[in-house]
Amino acid sequence: MIPMPERVYLDHSATTPVARPVLDAMMPYFDARFGNASSLHEFGREARRAVDESRQSLASALGASPDEVVFTSGATEADNLAILGTALRRTQGGHLITSQIEHDAVLRSMEALRPMGFEVTIVGVDEFGRVNPEEVRAALRPDTFLVSIMAGNNEVGTLEPIGEIGRLCRERGVLFHTDAVQALGKVDLPMDSVDLLSASAHKMHGPKGVGLLYVRRGIRLAPLAHGGGHERGVRSGTENVSGIVGFAAALDLALRERAEVTSRMRRLRDRLIREVLKIPATRLNGHQVDSLPHVTNFSFAGIEGESLVMKLDEQGIATSTGSACSSPNLEPSHVLVALCVPLSMAHGSLRVSTGRGTSDAEIDRLLEALPRAVAELREMSPFKVGE
Amino acid sequence: MYNEKVVEHFRQPHNMGKMSEPSAVGRVGNMLCGDVMWFYIRVEPDAGGREIISDVSWETFGCTAAIATSSMMSDLAKGKTLDEAIAITNRDVADKLGGLPAVKMHCSALAADALNEAIHDYLTKQARPIPQALAVRHERIQKEMASLEERYKAFLSKDPKAQQGEAPACS
Ligand SMILES: Cc1ncc(COP(=O)(O)O)c(C=O)c1O
């Protein structure tokens, strides 16, 4: 029997393995130090100290104060809390602005507000997926209270001009939220211009199920989870102590390794782009330079992304697609549509996302398997490339 | 998400590829949904003089389920009389594959439709009467394709820049 080669994981935008030092930091909080951080006794105080220290560490990494950090169950909840939490404090509706390429957690939170009398403007993006700050400025209205634009896109990697957008919101007295799930720990964030920021531990080699919302001091939010008044009353629920400790350890590790890891990621990304674009009828989705270092998205004419992911999986290589057409409306990824990717290409997208441990040898494996996988699927397709 | 049988057919699809000089071709699907399936059939009399589908092949642009159902459908149709082939349903194909995820059932419908259209094409070319069941399905398939075509055009003409205030195409 031929031994199965090592599996290669190139789907770090979906989730990442917990790094060893992160796991080590978390372990004691499952058993030895299992206390409820709200308890009076030493078990509780021990847990409280861990939460406080983690909050301090995450806050200082963000250039914030500890009282500006609200722990949540992840970025989905943080996005919901930012949007619904600001909206639900208002006595009458109002206007929000976001972009076409946001994560569903942002888009659907905004959609949920429409029936309650809120109005939403969704600005478009250019062919690379960039929001034009002037378009945001033009969309501002006297009743606009929140603008939400992500820092870096999870599907195509494009970085957004959030510093500029945040500044123009500030000038107009409008709150600015950014979903920084993919960007935090990898690129500089203009925190001065940001009022609310969502992050998630499991995208940076931390555990799943823990995230945070940075809330600039002075901003009041309506809670979505009512209960025991945890997190200054904004988000009730017993603290996920081990998760919070893991989150702090993960961001700490990411920042310590940042220079080394992100320069390797950029080098791998450049190589990937150079080599993959040699496959005929292929395009890069997103921006070649203005991009997160770890996310790269391609389209291959004539084939479907899901099939390509399956073909690569056969070779032990894990990737993903923005074009799984399992959605009942049958339309391709909203991000690729927003970028005006030609429809013949929008179904054949492949996202490759690297992590702190991704090596040249792993990219070699992909580069070896990919041209063959694409050729095999094109062989099956009625749309013959180049005919 | 997919069972082993489905994955097996996806990995080693049967009867894949274009057929030279087929008796007829059935083309279904649309670029909007990213599923396009072409079925080629060769119709010949067998040793006993019965008219059978002696050969089937296909070309598919689609997901894992679309490719696996193309493969399974081609196996099921090969060697069948036209009436037997018409009677094959998408359920039959999905069952033979040991089941498909609910969201992927429409891919198996596509395979049944493609075979239906190929047989319709054959009978039309031969100027032969079309059985009622086949004609009804043909009409439904053509209607669905026309409406997809409409949506496809509407979709293409929708300038994303002009979608301000509207939900993006995805939601
Ligand atoms: C940009 C972005 N926002 C939000 C989320 C949701 O994060 P979580 O899984 O922590 O809820 C993700 C990940 O799926 C993401 O990539």
Ligand code: FES
């Ligand atoms: S081909 Fe799109 S869901 Fe099957």
